[in-house]
Amino acid sequence: MFTAKMMDSVKKVEATRKERMETEPRRMTAEEKEKLLKAYHPDYKEEEFVILKAGPNKGEKVPRELGVLLQARSRIKDTDVDLSSPDYDTDVLIIGGGGAGCAAAIEASRAGAEVLIVTKLRLGDANTMMAEGGIQAADKENDSPQIHYLDALGGGHFANRPQLLKKLVMEAPGALKWLNELGVMFDKDKDGNMITTHGGGTSRKRMHAAADYTGAEIMRVLRDEVLNLPISLADYTSAIELILDEEGRAAGAVLMNMETGELLTARAKTVILATGGAGRLHYQGFPTSNHYGATADGLVLAYRAGAKLLYQDTLQYHPTGVAFPEQIYGALVTEKVRSLGAMLVNAGGEAFMHPLETRDVSAASIIRECANGKGVVTPLGKGIWLDTPMIDLIHGKGTLEKRLPGMLRMYLKYEIDMRKTPILIYPTLHYQNGGIEIGADCQSTIENLFVAGEAVGGIHGRNRLMGNSLLDIIVFGRNAGTCAARRVKDIHTGKLTLAHIREMEEECQRAGIVTDKISPLLLPKYARTAGQL
Amino acid sequence: MNDMITVYLFGKKYTVPSNLTIMGAMEYAGYQLVRGCGCRCGFCGACATIYRIKGDRELKTCLACQTQVRENMYVATLPFFPLVKEVYDINEVPVNEQVMMELYPEIYKCIGCAACTKSCPQGLDTMQYIAYAQRGELEKCAEESFDCVMCGICSSRCPAGISHPQVGLLARRITGKYLAPEARHLTNRVREVEAGDFTELIEAIMAKPLEELKNLYNTREIEK
Numbered sequence: 001m002f003t004a005k006m007m008d009s010v011k012k013v014e015a016t017r018k019e020r021m022e023t024e025p026r027r028m029t030a031e032e033k034e035k036l037l038k039a040y041h042p043d044y045k046e047e048e049f050v051i052l053k054a055g056p057n058k059g060e061k062v063p064r065e066l067g068v069l070l071q072a073r074s075r076i077k078d079t080d081v082d083l084s085s086p087d088y089d090t091d092v093l094i095i096g097g098g099g100a101g102c103a104a105a106i107e108a109s110r111a112g113a114e115v116l117i118v119t120k121l122r123l124g125d126a127n128t129m130m131a132e133g134g135i136q137a138a139d140k141e142n143d144s145p146q147i148h149y150l151d152a153l154g155g156g157h158f159a160n161r162p163q164l165l166k167k168l169v170m171e172a173p174g175a176l177k178w179l180n181e182l183g184v185m186f187d188k189d190k191d192g193n194m195i196t197t198h199g200g201g202t203s204r205k206r207m208h209a210a211a212d213y214t215g216a217e218i219m220r221v222l223r224d225e226v227l228n229l230p231i232s233l234a235d236y237t238s239a240i241e242l243i244l245d246e247e248g249r250a251a252g253a254v255l256m257n258m259e260t261g262e263l264l265t266a267r268a269k270t271v272i273l274a275t276g277g278a279g280r281l282h283y284q285g286f287p288t289s290n291h292y293g294a295t296a297d298g299l300v301l302a303y304r305a306g307a308k309l310l311y312q313d314t315l316q317y318h319p320t321g322v323a324f325p326e327q328i329y330g331a332l333v334t335e336k337v338r339s340l341g342a343m344l345v346n347a348g349g350e351a352f353m354h355p356l357e358t359r360d361v362s363a364a365s366i367i368r369e370c371a372n373g374k375g376v377v378t379p380l381g382k383g384i385w386l387d388t389p390m391i392d393l394i395h396g397k398g399t400l401e402k403r404l405p406g407m408l409r410m411y412l413k414y415e416i417d418m419r420k421t422p423i424l425i426y427p428t429l430h431y432q433n434g435g436i437e438i439g440a441d442c443q444s445t446i447e448n449l450f451v452a453g454e455a456v457g458g459i460h461g462r463n464r465l466m467g468n469s470l471l472d473i474i475v476f477g478r479n480a481g482t483c484a485a486r487r488v489k490d491i492h493t494g495k496l497t498l499a500h501i502r503e504m505e506e507e508c509q510r511a512g513i514v515t516d517k518i519s520p521l522l523l524p525k526y527a528r529t530a531g532q533l
Numbered sequence: 534m535n536d537m538i539t540v541y542l543f544g545k546k547y548t549v550p551s552n553l554t555i556m557g558a559m560e561y562a563g564y565q566l567v568r569g570c571g572c573r574c575g576f577c578g579a580c581a582t583i584y585r586i587k588g589d590r591e592l593k594t595c596l597a598c599q600t601q602v603r604e605n606m607y608v609a610t611l612p613f614f615p616l617v618k619e620v621y622d623i624n625e626v627p628v629n630e631q632v633m634m635e636l637y638p639e640i641y642k643c644i645g646c647a648a649c650t651k652s653c654p655q656g657l658d659t660m661q662y663i664a665y666a667q668r669g670e671l672e673k674c675a676e677e678s679f680d681c682v683m684c685g686i687c688s689s690r691c692p693a694g695i696s697h698p699q700v701g702l703l704a705r706r707i708t709g710k711y712l713a714p715e716a717r718h719l720t721n722r723v724r725e726v727e728a729g730d731f732t733e734l735i736e737a738i739m740a741k742p743l744e745e746l747k748n749l750y751n752t753r754e755i756e757k
Contacts, residue, residue: 030751121571122579130572139722142756145731146738154750162739170735173722183623183706185675185713192714203755213680216576220683221709224702228620236567258567291577292570327554327601331574405680409655410575413599527565 098126156461287330321428
């Protein structure tokens with residue numbers, strides 16, 4: 001329940017609602033956006049970044065927390081494991097069991113390859129499961145892939161890799177059809193037309209959804225399909241280093257049982273990294289909407305083995321994370337709430353921006369309001385209002401319950417009925433815009449190392465639009481699976497080696513890095529007291 | 534400052550701040566979670582939990598990440614439950630009640646006790662969707678079960694050994710693939726892309742210089 005002071009502010013929101021509903025707020029100009037981002041977006045806080053001193057991206061900027069992990073020590077020495085008799089031997093090794101990993105596994109298996117998925121938690125434990133709002137594809141009459149291209153390019157500040165973006169938008173309709181044929185239940189009208197809405201920064205209504213369980217619905221279907229196919233699975237098994245062959249090609253991974261600590265080895269002809277994002281690193285102290293396992297492991301593994309990163313200095317802060325109640329602080333409030341018409345309103349009842357600006361602009365705008373005393377004080381900071389009662393007023397009673405059942409349920413547990421009162425939000429760390437650099441075949445700068453999903457950098461430039469991530473895990477997941485399986489036929493893996501671990505450590509030492517940190521992190525350390533066990 | 538309260542994690546007593554979720558309380562107590570923790574937002578079903586408040590005869594169920602601790606709460610988490618997941622080919626399944634009879638015949642052993650419905654942390658009418666499945670009303674089963682996070686609490690309470698989440702998932706996949714009307718605009722668009730109808734258009738926009746792209750973006754028409 002809101003405090004009395006919060007309720008005073010709610011009255012101001014209610015008082016301006018009628019007038020606000022009659023006027024669409026103005027969209028910002030390009031110059032206004034640029035000025036706002038530089039002043040308030042966390043990516044522009046120089047003191048929160050460091051310059052890498054070692055590795056393939058030496059001399060480039062990274063968030064402080066990621067810099068520590070990229071230049072930390074390995075969990076093992078190169079001589080700790082016996083590489084001569086691997087515990088697993090497979091064609092394609094997929095590291096990560098989320099949306100991208102499962103899509104890759106399905107395609108690689110269908111292409112006839114022997115596939116092993118290793119995942120540090122359960123199959124399907126991933127940010128995919130938590131994507132609520134939707135998935136983009138230009139499949140309506142008034143839309144086309146080149147319009148989708150322009151929206152994503154502008155939203156990404158024109159930094160998107162053109163070949164990757166082209167693939168994303170051109171293969172989007174096919175990806176949706178693929179999902180539909182696997183049995184994903186998209187929202188449709190009685191004639192079969194997909195129900196689509198806007199997302200921040202889209203110029204056409206191309207956001208397809210499955211209520212506000214879009215990612216969960218996709219993930220549970222993909223997981224079920226993986227289990228229907230002859231795909232091997234090692235769950236609660238993390239990859240802690242990549243294994244290369246003597247020619248420097250990816251050839252497997254060192255694995256660790258998350259419960260017993262046992263080390264194992266997997267040899268593979270090709271490796272797909274689908275390890276997801278980094279929200280649990282809590283950059284700049286932000287809460288996160290990410291999964292428990294989102295700790296940038298794939299970036300660490302790939303970097304230590306010599307793969308280049310791209311745009312590793314740009315993160316996405318989702319404008320609307322939960323600011324109150326504190327029990328769900330940082331949890332995602334889907335952008336679909338704004339797609340359905342809810343406005344962002346400050347403590348004084350003023351709609352200070354158009355609700356469908358891109359995410360970086362919206363987040364910066366909310367941070368500005370709170371920094372300038374126009375936010376509502378909460379136990380953990382500040383927040384501004386998302387005027388959810390507008391949804392039923394615009395679209396008719398019952399709309400919110402039907403289109404946003406997950407959100408409604410989450411708030412009702414804390415006696416907040418978002419159909420009747422607005423909710424308090426503040427930006428939350430949501431997405432890693434950058435990642436490992438790949439080509440159109442999903443291959444990184446290391447031969448036979450493929451990457452898909454949030455671990456990739458370049459598809460979205462420096463800011464991703466809503467609904468393009470659920471899309472990219474399918475488009476690039478499938479692509480990675482197909483390409484990695486195709487490659488298998490021509491490969492004769494040479495002698496396995498972990499020499500790159502020692503080489504990176506020596507490079508760090510030469511660069512004067514003194515560290516007691518080890519990586520990959522695997523899980524955030526939330527236990528209050530460090531046990532001795 | 535929050536009040537401190539007493540909770541019993543797997544029977545052991547701990548004192549924790551009253552504003553925490555059960556998951557937060559476990560971490561406050563010093564647990565470094567591996568199992569029983571997933572999305573932490575109520576969507577993944579990893580943290581199924583059973584609890585009882587001291588003195589209360591009723592056993593309650595919840596998701597640990599979505600539930601605040603209470604005084605004298607006895608907590609047991611259920612990080613894994615052995616559901617039956619049958620392997621099938623989605624392209625070959627019968628699209629009627631036959632599919633349930635073949636894959637999940639135990640649903641016909643339901644005794645109507647409603648323990649599943651009563652235990653669902655999502656508030657779903659689980660027994661009702663099983664009834665729909667029994668009758669071959671797969672679309673209704675799909676709709677009723679749609680918000681299932683597959684935590685498995687229902688199955689842990691079921692005297693008939695039914696794997697409710699898997700039954701719902703099967704009904705949803707069949708509904709999504711076969712029973713929902715076809716999105717013809719999607720079928721058409723995929724055909725157009727494959728026929729190369731957009732190839733020149735996409736290459737044309739990719740070839741444009743940056744300044745022109747910026748101008749196109751900043752002046753583009755936005756659908757109302």
